[in-house]
Amino acid sequence: FRLAVVQLQVSSDKANNLSKVRRLVKEAAGQGGKVVLLPECFNSPYGTSFFSKYAEKIPGETTQMLSEVAKENKLHLVGSIPEEDGGKLYNTCAVFGPEGELILKHRKIHLFDIDVPGKIRFQESETLSPGNSLSTFDTFCRVGVGICYDMRFAELAQLYNRKCQLLVYPGAFNMTTGPAHWELLQRAALDNQTYVATASPARDEAASYVAWGHSTVVNGEVIAKAGHEESIIYADILQYLADVRQQIPISSQRRDDLYAVTAVQQGSG
Numbered sequence: 001f002r003l004a005v006v007q008l009q010v011s012s013d014k015a016n017n018l019s020k021v022r023r024l025v026k027e028a029a030g031q032g033g034k035v036v037l038l039p040e041c042f043n044s045p046y047g048t049s050f051f052s053k054y055a056e057k058i059p060g061e062t063t064q065m066l067s068e069v070a071k072e073n074k075l076h077l078v079g080s081i082p083e084e085d086g087g088k089l090y091n092t093c094a095v096f097g098p099e100g101e102l103i104l105k106h107r108k109i110h111l112f113d114i115d116v117p118g119k120i121r122f123q124e125s126e127t128l129s130p131g132n133s134l135s136t137f138d139t140f141c142r143v144g145v146g147i148c149y150d151m152r153f154a155e156l157a158q159l160y161n162r163k164c165q166l167l168v169y170p171g172a173f174n175m176t177t178g179p180a181h182w183e184l185l186q187r188a189a190l191d192n193q194t195y196v197a198t199a200s201p202a203r204d205e206a207a208s209y210v211a212w213g214h215s216t217v218v219n220g221e222v223i224a225k226a227g228h229e230e231s232i233i234y235a236d237i238l239q240y241l242a243d244v245r246q247q248i249p250i251s252s253q254r255r256d257d258l259y260a261v262t263a264v265q266q267g268s269g
């Protein structure tokens with residue numbers, strides 16, 4: 001099946017963000033996209049000062065639009081928004097199916113709290129609460145869902161890998177950690193013999209948080225990669241994994257007697 005990744009130029013104008021999503025998802029569907037990935041916080045500028053203003057209930061305005069667009073174009077649609085629920089805010093990735101149905105919500109498990117002196121300090125936990133479950137869904141293959149910083153936690157990818165062929169991470173790395181780690185972390189999934197797709201917002205040099213861009217799809221090799229401007233990239237998800245997993249059978253060669261990565265709770269999916 002064809003995966004499309006929309007690297008949206010996100011602005012502070014929510015209505016404009018949503019109407020662009022409608023247009024670009026339609027374009028992706030016209031190119032054969034069956035699963036379409038949108039960036040992290042695609043309806044809002046990325047930053048702790050914006051989350052409460054742009055946050056919505058699910059269902060709400062943005063997810064209603066996602067549901068309609070998934071149904072109109074008969075595809076799976078994945079992307080994160082700031083969510084408000086019970087007085088708390090979450091960074092939540094909603095997944096809609098081709099009938100417009102909400103398949104799952106993944107709330108970012110690992111909040112992005114870092115402090116690199118002189119470069120970047122960011123504390124998502126000042127405003128957001130973390131999710132507490134792992135999330136997978138079934139389409140043409142089984143898909144594991146994480147959001148941005150979740151990608152740094154290899155244990156999550158390893159757990160997903162046992163049952164998934166594709167991992168998706170809406171993300172927004174920055175001008176410090178983007179060049180250092182964005183592609184490397186995705187390619188590290190080579191260890192897991194899994195496709196990995198990331199969707200970033202396009203770069204906006206005037207934004208308070210400047211996204212790195214470079215949405216990417218890898219299967220160990222980079223098979224599709226955007227620049228930093230608004231664009232859609234496509235990747236055909238093929239038989240490759242079954243072949244590689246048979247040729248280099250690391251999943252059956254693990255030394256379970258020596259080490260283990262275990263989920264404490266399975267969560268959804």
Ligand SMILES: O=C(O)CCC(=O)C(=O)O
Nearest residue numbers: 112148149172173174177
């Ligand atoms: O891990 C990083 O370097 C960036 C993470 C990030 O931007 C996020 O989690 O939103």
